[in-house]
Amino acid sequence: MKKSLLLLLLPALLVAFSCKRSVTRVSPDTQIDLSGRWNDTDSKQVAQTMISDALSRPWSQDHTSSTGKKPVIIVGYVANKTSEHIDPETFVKDLEREFINSGRVRVVQDPEFREKLRQERAEQNEFASEETAKKWGQELGADFMLFGVMTSITDSYKKEKVVNYKVNLELSSLETNEKVWIGDKEIKKYIKN
Numbered sequence: 001m002k003k004s005l006l007l008l009l010l011p012a013l014l015v016a017f018s019c020k021r022s023v024t025r026v027s028p029d030t031q032i033d034l035s036g037r038w039n040d041t042d043s044k045q046v047a048q049t050m051i052s053d054a055l056s057r058p059w060s061q062d063h064t065s066s067t068g069k070k071p072v073i074i075v076g077y078v079a080n081k082t083s084e085h086i087d088p089e090t091f092v093k094d095l096e097r098e099f100i101n102s103g104r105v106r107v108v109q110d111p112e113f114r115e116k117l118r119q120e121r122a123e124q125n126e127f128a129s130e131e132t133a134k135k136w137g138q139e140l141g142a143d144f145m146l147f148g149v150m151t152s153i154t155d156s157y158k159k160e161k162v163v164n165y166k167v168n169l170e171l172s173s174l175e176t177n178e179k180v181w182i183g184d185k186e187i188k189k190y191i192k193n
Contacts (some may be wrong), residue, residue, distance in 0.1 A: 036191035038086050038152075038165055046167050046185045047094035054171060055104050059180035063143060072106045073099055073171070074142040082152035082165065091167075095146065108142050144180065146171050159193040 026032070031041045054060075063071045075096050078088040092110075099107050109117060124133040148169035155162045164186060171181040 033189070036161070036163060036189050037084050038082065038150075038187075040090070042165065042187050043091045043094050046187065047091065047098050049185050050167065050169055050183050051095060051098035051102065053183050054169070054181050055099075055102055057181050059144075059171065060104060070104060070106050072108060072140055072143045074108050074110060074145050075099070076110070076145045076147045078148040078150060078167075078169075080150050082150050083154060084152065086150060088150065091150070095169075106140065108140050114139070142174055144171050145174055161191040161193075162188060163191065164188045 028040075033039060033041065060071055063069075075092050078092055078095075080086045080088050096107050099105050108114075121134050121136065125136075146169055148167060151166050151168075153164045153166075155164075165188075166184060166186045168184045169182070170179055172179050
């Protein structure tokens with residue numbers, strides 16, 4: 001009985017121990033699309049394309065000409081209305097990075113991080129030396145706020161699927177509520193199983 005049980009379990013044990021996972025380090029710039037879902041490459045490419053488009057439009061130059069200063073931007077909420085779980089914060093950080101690295105605008109913190117900065121400033125006023133404590137009332141006010149939405153449409157038949165992602169962004173003046181730029185970018189993926 002023990003011998004026959006061992007003969008039955010032996011193939012299962014061999015299969016279990018022969019399956020090894022292989023992990024290879026690759027450059028973060030390498031484009032890998034395993035599932036066909038929204039990924040880091042999509043986020044970076046869409047952010048680069050859209051911020052490049054936004055900065056090439058007249059609003060930026062108009063602001064700089066009238067004020068003599070670079071526009072100050074806050075990246076607001078980007079809603080995920082796709083059929084997938086996408087963390088919009090990653091995309092927001094890609095947008096902020098593209099704005100900042102352009103050198104043509106200034107970017108301020110979102111409300112959550114502003115509160116953390118204010119808390120630190122309050123603690124400095126209590127615990128830091130007078131010479132090094134940062135002053136109140138010196139925050140940079142934003143001139144423009146960016147909002148957006150991510151959507152997707154999926155079409156599938158048997159073992160084939162097409163997913164069309166669309167990102168719409170709008171930049172508005174905080175003073176006048178005027179929309180100064182609207183942009184969109186689409187990515188279409190064909191997936192065959």
